[in-house]
Amino acid sequence: MFAYIIRRALYAIPILVGVNLLTFVLFFVVNSPDDVARMHLGMKRVTPEAIEKWKEEHGYSRPLLYNADASGTGKLTETIFYDKSVRLFAFDFGSSDAGRDIGEDISQRMWPSLAIALPTLLIGLLVNISFSMLLAFFRGTYLDLSGVMLCVVLMSISGLFYIIGGQYLFSKLLHLVPVSGYEPGLQAWRFILLPVVIGVFSGIGSSSRWYRTIFLEEINRDYVRTARAKGLPEVRLLFRHVLKNALVPILTGIVVVLPLLFMGSLIMESFFGIPGLGSYTIEAIQTQDFAIVRAMVFLGSVLYILGLLLTDISYTLVDPRIRLS
């Protein structure tokens, strides 16, 4: 087990190098360092000398990937790519092109993201499981049918509409929650309430339908039929056996997204003005701050790989027949 984890961690390194190289190439195919400099120096009265200076100051004056002027390994190490990427592996994100320390920013902005993502996930899980259990319980009746139809209808509505509609109704018309914003600490609940409700609601459609299928699959198994034939009440059957066994695929499916919760939701955060990592990424893309984009991509891929690893481990935990080798 331990050896397996080590091996997977080593396996992650080439992936991270690949991710880094790809983002680097993608970004600099589009934006030459000159562009980046101009972007950051502003609109008025920018001189070529200022651009040169800026590039030098922020480490963009070297060649991108290959330094023909240097000697030996310097050909590869004295480049922007080497300069900017190697430190990432030590989780040293450096400072953004605008001059702020990225690690500091990330550690600050991760909490609002989590404050929204975690409740959304947990409450969503609770709501979806109860709803799909209800459907499974009433399978084949008009309730089940209309429930599934409702799911399809909910699925077919664009997520943007939930946000726009929810904000309009609850904040503007009913004055129930603040329109947008964020406040750390205990006061945060007033700001995350609406995003969480909307997040849960917009997820009901697809998740509940999926969970219902899992439940039905489980209900049709032999042991359930046997138990039922023995006269076990339906409710106890559902909670005792079906739920327990169905939770396995549901939870293992969720594990992979767990680490990514840190990354926050791009759309939700920018609509509700929540200073999380999602809006941080969007801003970085819009202001073409490569340092931040690179850091976020790196972080994202690390978390993704972590998620895959966690999934593998959780499989072995729930099903002892699977051995990791």
Next chain:
Amino acid sequence: MRAPGLLFNRSIPFIKWMLCLVAVTATVACSDQPWNSPYPPEQAGQNILYSSFSARPNHLDPARSYSSNEVVFTGQIYEPPLQYHFLKRPYQLEPLTATQLPEAYYLDAAGQRLPDDAAAEDIAYSVYDITIRPGIRYQPHPAFARDRQGRYRYHALHEQDLDGVNALADFSATGSRELIAADYVYQIKRLAHPRLNSPIFGLMSEYIVGLKEYAATLERALEEKGTDHYRLNLADYPLAGAEVLDRYRYRIRVKGKYPQFLYWLAMPFFAPLPWEADVFYSQPGMKERNITLDWYPVGTGPYMLTVNNPNRQMVLQRNPNFHGETYPREGDPGDVQAGFLEDAGRPMPFIDTVIYSLEKEAIPTWNKFLQGYYDVSGVSSDSFDQAIQIGSGGDIALTPEMQKKGIHLSTAVSTSIFYMGFNMLDPVVGGDGKRARLLRRALSIAMDYEEYISIFRNGRGIAAQSPLPPGIFGYVEGREGINPFVYDWTPQGPRRKPIAEARRLLAEAGYPDGRDIETGKPLVLYFDTTGGTPDSSAQQNWLRKQFARLDIQLQIRNTDYNRFQDKMLKGTAQIFQWGWNADYPDPENFLFLLYGKNGKVEHNGENAANYNNAEYDRLFEQMKNMRNGPERQAVIDRMVAILRRDAPWIFGFHPKDFVLYHDWYHNAKPNLMANNTLKYKRIDPALRELRREEWNRPVVWPLILIVLVLVVSVLPAWIGYRRHENRRVKVVSS
């Protein structure tokens, strides 16, 4: 087997916990604060002004900050020697930290003093001697903190001393000191610092004596020493153009005659900076903790920046060491009636704290303003109809809904221009040829900016007749002021020439019905822009409609900002839209946008159209140094006439700023030049508290309704379940 059991055993504490949460919710809700208040309850009733920022300011270092969103902060913190009078119009300079407005005296090349009325070409240098008021002190700041022996406490820190320090507030000791003339000189030297990239270094090195050479000196010094850049003690390197005369006096020497220089002295670029700040911030480990001058400015102004979290909010707090200033006692006629002189003679500033929250989107910002959570708001085109109605006589008034809320409106034509430029280097629309000129003039008529203003700005703007906006010297009102190539004069005012006239010009230019008379090819023009916002596609559709009226096809080339800049620099754009916001209220600041030696492609200047007309350039050089008066007006008139004939721009429009503010907000007279107006503002927090409560009563019944609907929809399921169970029981029992 245990998992579900666990879940359900835990469910009881879980329910308890939920109940607690509800209880907490209820208590918070029962506090006198409305549910939807975005602010913590303890701020209720305090003398706090709430505002917003949409993009985090990049630079708060006075040598570097130039953007309007940065000046919002730097203007309140730094005090340059001069400022604009808050109430008087046209804009007037008055001393701020200086004792009086400096008067320049002139020297010839040999250093001999010249009479004040000497001809501009004889003047080699202008000299400004500035005296500052004694007794002004800096805001409390750790950079000034000293220990008992009088040594600076935080000037020789090691990396490990900074453990646990994340913000400036984590330094326990602070200090202050008196403002001296040397601080002003120090800042002027910083403009040339090679590591600071001051945006005005290029411009100022043309004027301030020795500044260009000074940059080279510093560069050399840096290379020799190889030390960290701030560690350079600028006092060791004298600058010919800026010298300290004594503790309270300093002297600036400017090349030639440059009367506009005084305006620069009212900008934060020329504010004082204590050398202690540079030493403090340049210590190792500071930058990694985001503690830099760009984030924590040090000034003498009425406010100081205490919280700078660009991810969420920025807080300005009253500077306890502020030297004190009183509200002006006189203003324009009409200011008394408008209530702008109620506070005359009272000590400023009035507001204790200003909280700027990050707002990325316009809609939430507007909604929060309506709910009373922001004190001031602009008017976006989409909320316009809700806020403002235009009376039958064209008079602008607030809608009854706004009036009922006690919201006030202030309007001002801003000192800026949005124009559509032709790249004069382009073979089709550019150049001095007759054909292209007629084409440009035809397009000038076809681009119906009155309609643009009415659709996209709800009438918040006036169509421009020349580059000069109203309020700037040289602007001519009325019949004489119209552009005769585009407008006819009618008793109701200027009227755009009919489209038939534009078509006639187009035919004369050799494109009858939008097709080349020789080849029959349809005329295709290209508009280069940086699109992306939802509104931009509507605007682009509108643009195409305008060109289509002349049967010209307009192709829109959307690119990102960088690509656009690149095109402008290389001169490969054809038609573009650009704007200019005045640095200072002088016609020179607008007419230089078309001065040949400012050509974008050749000189990397601000003349984006690359317009080059020898006669215009000659007149510009003459006008630049003149005093406002009939002679200057005559020169400006000639320059404007040349521009109208050549039409290198379609003079788009001058936007009108509409500002809405609540009943509790006072002294809201718009001042587009001054950037330190916060200290004049006053609010009435008690009234605000009252209104907020009144406007934000939560509406709960729909929630109850939703719960009811849920219950009703689950009911059949429950009944079904009961029936099911009963049947089972029966089956089992039978």
Next chain:
Amino acid sequence: MIQPVLLWTDALIFVLLVVVLVFAWVARGREHLRAPWREVVRSRIAVASLVVLGVYTVTGLLDSVHYRKALPTQDGQQETQYSGDVLSLLDTLLGPLRTQEEKTYSAPFATQLYAKETVSGPDGTQTRMFPRLKYGGAHLSDPASQKGADIARRSALALAEAVAVLLLLYGLLGLRLARKWRRSWRAAMGTIASGKAEVPWRTALLTLAVFVLLITLMINLSAAYHVLGTDKVGQDVLYQTIKSIRTGLVIGTLTTLVMLPFAVFLGMMAGYFRGWVDDVIQYLYTTLNSIPGVLLIAAAVLMMQVYMANHPELFETMAERADLRLLFLCLILGITSWTGLCRLLRGETLKLRELDYVQAADAFGVSKSSILLRHLLPNLMHLVMIAVVIDFSGLVLAEAVLSYVGVGVDPTTQSWGNMINRARLEMAREPMVWWSLLAAFSFMFVLVLAANLFSDAVRDAFDPRLRAQR
């Protein structure tokens, strides 16, 4: 004279159409492919959604035939010159909808603008009023009293037309089925009406009836009114939503078309060859997967803009620029979404290659490529089919979100995402402008709902596990 224009996406759409037709023709002859489809068309919901999808597809196809009109020739001119406006067949059919532009917002069926305007009277006085529209209800002298009756009259006419068209369709269908079933026309008509036919023809007809009625209503009413109002610059909202159909379909279908070859072949190769091939392919998709999609898309869109800025001569018209951006978006969405299917197919192939018949083929020395193509591919087709159908609705919805982030389709392309994006500002207006949002939302909703329902039916029919359960 017209000059046909073949945009990139047009070409690909027609390629896709041909592929689908060929597949259908092949499937006709093979029972194992035909059976699930027969299953699909027996479901009433599936047939109804198929009709909906059909109507959307026809609209999209009509909108994919592009041409440029010639300009009138001038004296002494050698060659014909063409207008820079690229039109589609649909534009021609919609005729007045495209050209009848007002100045700015107007509500559905309005006869006046939505915003007040200062109008100078002949005597020089200025009044602030809602001006009449240029086209909407322009034929009425007194809209207040005449509008209701006029709309009712036009609607009644539309109803009559719709009934006539439907009766005709019903009759024709009866004829066709009578021949097929070898029964009398009357008997066939009766079977259709009773809803007892094997294929639920009645449902199909009823669904079609709704659309026929909507279309006749649109034809009758939109000539004189803006049925769904106008947008900020006075463009008809109905026209925009109809034009958006093509964008939605292109993104939903071409994206999968682009990704399919990668996903299928890489997935199969990884599963079949294992070893280093598997390692490389796994490495590839894990790497791609771990980059946030938005960033990849943003970078690609920017890249394409650079390319277009550097090669302006390649893009004569604006339609071509917008089209290329659309294609690029499909490509890049494809690249970000092929990994899921690839992984699925890899797993399935790993299982299949151990089966006896594959092992046997291997032992007989059948070439690897033919094992892949003849033995493995057909057994994976159901997974591919399900993935394609399911992805479709997700992609249509994704377009809206991407437009919000600013990396969606070109702002000049009509798309639901762009409409919703603009609507955000309109919602904040007071009085609110709701019709753009509602129009985009309902058109998109109907399409996605139909696609979801259809994909359900397809999955039920194709998924062997589900089939076994029944």
